[in-house]
Amino acid sequence: PESESESESVEGNTLVVDALTANGVSTIYGVVGIPVTDLARTAQDRGVRYLGFRNEQAAGHAAAAAGYLTGRPGICLTVSAPGFLNGLVALANATVNCFPMIQISGSSDRAIVDLEQGDYEELDQVATARPFTKAAYRVDSPELIGVGVGRAIRAAVSGRPGGVYLDLPANVLSASAVRTPPPQIVDPSPRQIPAPESVDRAVALLEQARRPLIVLGKGAAYARADAVIRELVEATGAPFLPMSMAKGLLPDDHPQSAAAARSLVLARADVVVLIGARLNWLLDHGRPPRWSADARFIQLDIFATEFDSNRPIEAPVLGDIASSVAALLAAIRRSRIAPVPEWREQIEASKRANIKRMDAQLHADVHPMDFAVALRAIRDVLDDHRDAIVVSEGANTLDSARNIIPIYAPRHRLDAGTWGVMGVGLGYAIAAAVETGEPVVAIEGDSAFGFSGMEIETICRYKLPVVVIVFNNGGVYRGDEVNAHSDDPAPTVLLHSSRYDTLIEAFGGIGYHAETPAQVAAALRSALTTAAPALIDCVIDPAVGTESGHLQMLNRPAREEEP
Numbered sequence: 375p376e377s378e379s380e381s382e383s384v385e386g387n388t389l390v391v392d393a394l395t396a397n398g399v400s401t402i403y404g405v406v407g408i409p410v411t412d413l414a415r416t417a418q419d420r421g422v423r424y425l426g427f428r429n430e431q432a433a434g435h436a437a438a439a440a441g442y443l444t445g446r447p448g449i450c451l452t453v454s455a456p457g458f459l460n461g462l463v464a465l466a467n468a469t470v471n472c473f474p475m476i477q478i479s480g481s482s483d484r485a486i487v488d489l490e491q492g493d494y495e496e497l498d499q500v501a502t503a504r505p506f507t508k509a510a511y512r513v514d515s516p517e518l519i520g521v522g523v524g525r526a527i528r529a530a531v532s533g534r535p536g537g538v539y540l541d542l543p544a545n546v547l548s549a550s551a552v553r554t555p556p557p558q559i560v561d562p563s564p565r566q567i568p569a570p571e572s573v574d575r576a577v578a579l580l581e582q583a584r585r586p587l588i589v590l591g592k593g594a595a596y597a598r599a600d601a602v603i604r605e606l607v608e609a610t611g612a613p614f615l616p617m618s619m620a621k622g623l624l625p626d627d628h629p630q631s632a633a634a635a636r637s638l639v640l641a642r643a644d645v646v647v648l649i650g651a652r653l654n655w656l657l658d659h660g661r662p663p664r665w666s667a668d669a670r671f672i673q674l675d676i677f678a679t680e681f682d683s684n685r686p687i688e689a690p691v692l693g694d695i696a697s698s699v700a701a702l703l704a705a706i707r708r709s710r711i712a713p714v715p716e717w718r719e720q721i722e723a724s725k726r727a728n729i730k731r732m733d734a735q736l737h738a739d740v741h742p743m744d745f746a747v748a749l750r751a752i753r754d755v756l757d758d759h760r761d762a763i764v765v766s767e768g769a770n771t772l773d774s775a776r777n778i779i780p781i782y783a784p785r786h787r788l789d790a791g792t793w794g795v796m797g798v799g800l801g802y803a804i805a806a807a808v809e810t811g812e813p814v815v816a817i818e819g820d821s822a823f824g825f826s827g828m829e830i831e832t833i834c835r836y837k838l839p840v841v842v843i844v845f846n847n848g849g850v851y852r853g854d855e856v857n858a859h860s861d862d863p864a865p866t867v868l869l870h871s872s873r874y875d876t877l878i879e880a881f882g883g884i885g886y887h888a889e890t891p892a893q894v895a896a897a898l899r900s901a902l903t904t905a906a907p908a909l910i911d912c913v914i915d916p917a918v919g920t921e922s923g924h925l926q927m928l929n930r931p932a933r934e935e936e937p
């Protein structure tokens with residue numbers, strides 16, 4: 375309970391909650407235990423929504439997704455040492471993906487750690503966290519708790535967002551101190567206005583473009599500058615390519631979308647505008663032959679050392695995405711940028727051919743199902759549920775769902791992202807449901823699902839509107855290595871017997887088993903109608919798919935005998 379007078383002495387736990395709530399924190403994801411259980415209780419007493427998970431990694435992924443979806447740091451609370459380490463994968467993934475997240479862990483008394491006197495769950499957590507975080511702080515007295523929380527918040531959201539570690543030793547949490555008003559962080563993520571000359575340089579390059587391309591990254595989606603980004607794309611008339619989590623910034627059925635002609639536009643674009651998108655492995659590092667050796671780059675980013683990381687950037691525009699896009703749009707309106715009809719016609723021809731080829735795959739009459747026909751059934755149902763947020767992980771599942779499931783609204787697709795981390799699915803799904811109130815459909819490879827599968831119980835316990843669809847092909851990537859279609863009289867490959875649908879029934883959720891596209895569609899329609907926790911066990915042919923999905927070029931060289 376709030377103390378009557380500010381001179382009253384309170385515990386460190388109370389000072390932590392004072393500082394978090396004073397800076398807008400209303401939700402904490404975590405796994406409690408010594409020495410943070412009382413911190414969670416105090417937070418709940420003060421109206422903070424605490425969600426208890428089954429593993430700290432999933433709680434951390436939820437906090438990271440919450441940060442990405444809201445623009446405020448997501449908070450993950452863990453115990454010391456093993457709990458801290460479990461959360462660290464998610465904290466590192468948040469840093470790589472530029473999601474604002476703070477992991478708060480209890481820890482041992484500093485003096486005991488420094489003398490290695492063998493405390494319970496002893497570990498030098500700040501030193502361990504530092505290489506994987508944007509910042510790592512430890513608070514050594516209750517009087518400094520407000521400063522520590524404030525610094526962690528600003529570090530997480532300012533500039534390029536990322537993962538921040540905040541270490542709160544047990545003896546600090548339990549110590550008492552006079553309660554003083556916590557610092558309220560002013561403008562934690564200040565706008566960063568681009569230099570006018572950088573904008574002019576970018577427009578001058580765009581005016582020379584005959585085959586322009588705009589690439590939208592998740593940094594553009596994170597910026598929540600949706601209207602001005604759409605205005606910019608439409609003002610240039612240029613084709614745009616959304617990275618997977620930027621899908622929906624402009625609807626996937628927008629006439630300027632070049633997603634269905636990705637190979638053509640990457641290979642032929644002569645001036646490329648990167649907006650919150652990094653030229654990393656997901657864009658083949660901007661290198662030929664995927665890209666033209668003559669391509670010239672404009673890059674809008676908030677992090678200066680990102681420029682020139684892979685290709686020379688002729689027009690770097692340093693600033694926050696909203697400010698940079700607004701400045702570029704204003705300059706474009708004053709410029710001589712002309713439409714490029716012949717370029718658009720080339721793209722439309724390529725789109726038509728690729729969509730026709732894909733359509734044949736989506737409507738193939740195959741038994742057991744492959745990824746494409748199962749995803750077409752899901753796509754057709756989601757077309758009537760465009761408010762649903764799609765989460766996805768796996769290999770073939772992840773890659774095929776990205777290409778087959780259209781997204782029509784910003785920040786409505788969350789997936790394994792820059793680091794390709796398996797295990798994000800259920801934590802992301804929980805955060806999406808909690809933070810947005812929207813229905814969530816998690817499209818999961820069966821191996822990927824296994825990394826956080828026990829959070830099905832968390833989803834049921836909080837009665838969240840999450841439908842998990844497990845693409846059950848009986849193995850990591852593909853199923854049984856014996857090819858079900860081999861012509862020798864090998865034993866027929868039995869469809870694997872895993873029944874994931876019964877798993878959720880153990881926790882009160884609704885399980886569906888689907889072996890045909892019609893059954894998938896009926897199950898998903900029913901699950902979305904009930905808006906209760908549900909799992910669809912979607913049986914996929916174990917012989918289809920490839921190892922690592924579309925990442926063949928990163929995989930071991932194909933064995934000689936392989937076609």
Ligand SMILES: Cc1ncc(Cc2csc(CCOP(=O)(O)OP(=O)(O)O)c2C)c(N)n1
Pocket residue numbers: 767768769770771772794795796797818819820821822823845847849850851852919920922923
């Ligand atoms: C934390 C971590 N550990 C392992 C891996 C390596 C991997 C990448 S994709 C994947 C799962 C593929 O099996 P799944 O059945 O989900 O896929 P598919 O049926 O083809 O859709 C693994 C294990 C990664 N990326 N992260």
